[in-house]
Amino acid sequence: MKDILTSLGIQETNHGTSTGVQWFGSKGQLLESYSPVDGKLIASVNSTDQAGYDHVVNTAQQAFLTWRTFPAPKRGDIVRQVGDELRRNKEMLGKLVSYEMGKSLQEGYGEVQEMIDVCDFAVGLSRQLYGLTMHSERPGHRMYEQWHPMGIVGIISAFNFPVAVWSWNSLLSWICGNVCIWKPSEKTPLCGIACQNIIQTVLKNNNVPEGVCCLIQGGREVGEWMAKDTRIPLVSATGSTRMGKELAGTVAARLGRSLLELGGNNAIIISEHADLEMSLVGAIFGAVGTAGQRCTSTRRLIIHESVYDAFTQKLAKAYNQLKIGDPLDAKNHIGPLIDKDAVKMYLASIEQCEKQGGSFLVEGGVLEGKGFESGCYVKPCIAEVKNDLPIVQHETFAPVLYLIKYKKLEEAIAIQNNVPQGLSSAIMTLNLREAEQFLSFAGSDCGIANVNIGTSGAEIGGAFGGEKETGGGRESGSDAWKAYMRRQTNTINFSTQLPLAQGIKFDF
DSSP: OHHHHHHTTOOSEEEOEEOSSOEEOOOSOEEEEEOTTTOOEEEEEEOOOHHHHHHHHHHHHHHHHHHTTSOHHHHHHHHHHHHHHHHHTHHHHHHHHHHHHOOOHHHHHHHHHHHHHHHHHHHHHTTOOOOOEEOOSSTTEEEEEEEEEOSEEEEEOOTTSTTHHHHHHHHHHHHHTOEEEEEOOTTSHHHHHHHHHHHHHHHHHTTOOTTSEEEOOOSHHHHHHHHHOTTOSEEEEESOHHHHHHHHHHHHHTTOEEEEEOOOOEEEEEOTTSOHHHHHHHHHHHHHGGGGOSTTOEEEEEEETTTHHHHHHHHHHHHTTOOBSOTTSTTOSBOOOSSHHHHHHHHHHHHHHHHTTOEEEEOOEEOOSTTOTTSOOEEOEEEEOOTTSHHHHSOOSSSEEEEEEESSHHHHHHHHHOSSEESEEEEEOSOHHHHHHHHSTTSOOSSEEEESSOSSOOOTTSEEOOEETTOSOOEESTTGGGGGEEEEEEEEEOSSSOOOGGGOOOOO
């Protein structure tokens, strides 16, 4: 691991505040990053104090005045170079993601690949920031819409995707002409430092003004500074629904904008017409990938009564074959939870499930002994429940999967939709009518609805996000770039008169 840290420019103790071109010290609290893999201290980071925060914001404000004048295709070319640097550092950054966060090595590599893919998407998008033209009701007038950058975009990311979510927001923000201030999770601060180190050379080589890509570190207090700061017109935050509600209220109180990616309580409907082997793969990866710590993780399986016994037998057998251990070992499917607090939450959810009447098809528990010394490794478990149990309505950020039986598709869709969250959903069926009904206005109420794939593993080409308590935001693909810009309507009068709209007369 020492070689990986050295290659990514990470020291034993690191400055956590950067304006993109240089690091500088702050006198905030020391953040210590412990790996959930083995419980060892990886490195420490000096968090950002109030003075450091204000310096970063002021520097970003000045940088915006210059950065917005770079032609969008030029900004896109700089993002292309960022993608090249990420390609060169994919292996090392992927291993750091896996070690600091605990996800499997393949998922660590996949997260960095996702950053690279977003770079490619953003490069093309930099030449497609289109507006609209429209006909005016007044003769000799022309109307059109155009999009302008907003200024500073604040990015608050979560531990479960310690680098990818930053890239979704920052890369699209940059090609739009914005500057960014990133606060990574205090649980994965080193991934933020590594990303900043990787792109510094690109910024310097292209004479990018200091302040275009800023990093600040810290806990709740630093996030509150961003939420209250009128100098930051948009705050994009990923995390719990509780956090999102608090942040949204604070940002809205100053009439700022927030882009929220919050909780998910995602379900897969297993139809009587499903390919059960395909369904098994989608369900298992969705439920145990990243140890159940994805916002798109599969929390519920809604299974038709005619295939319930056959499918659950396959599921239980497959769960017993899963390998749990060091995520840097490619033989293992599942790594640890992020920390011991997450383990406590996992155990509390199991306890509540039992108290509320659930029964376990596959028992859970904390793993002990050699290889599990960190105390963060748990067994994925499966419970048979009813959807209205309080614990099922709640998002458990751990590998706990709930099984629910249904008779008719309309019932299954109603069960799926009957939770506060609305992020990702899926149906496994070979019946065309069922698939189309699931995707119709009377079907899934989630921001993501899939057929014959699971709830997890979204591609960057489509806008990512959900409804209800998931927050309603959209990031990454499609026209999600519009969230990072302000729309302006323009009317040009090239006539010799000044007629008013709606035929209003104003003579004097």
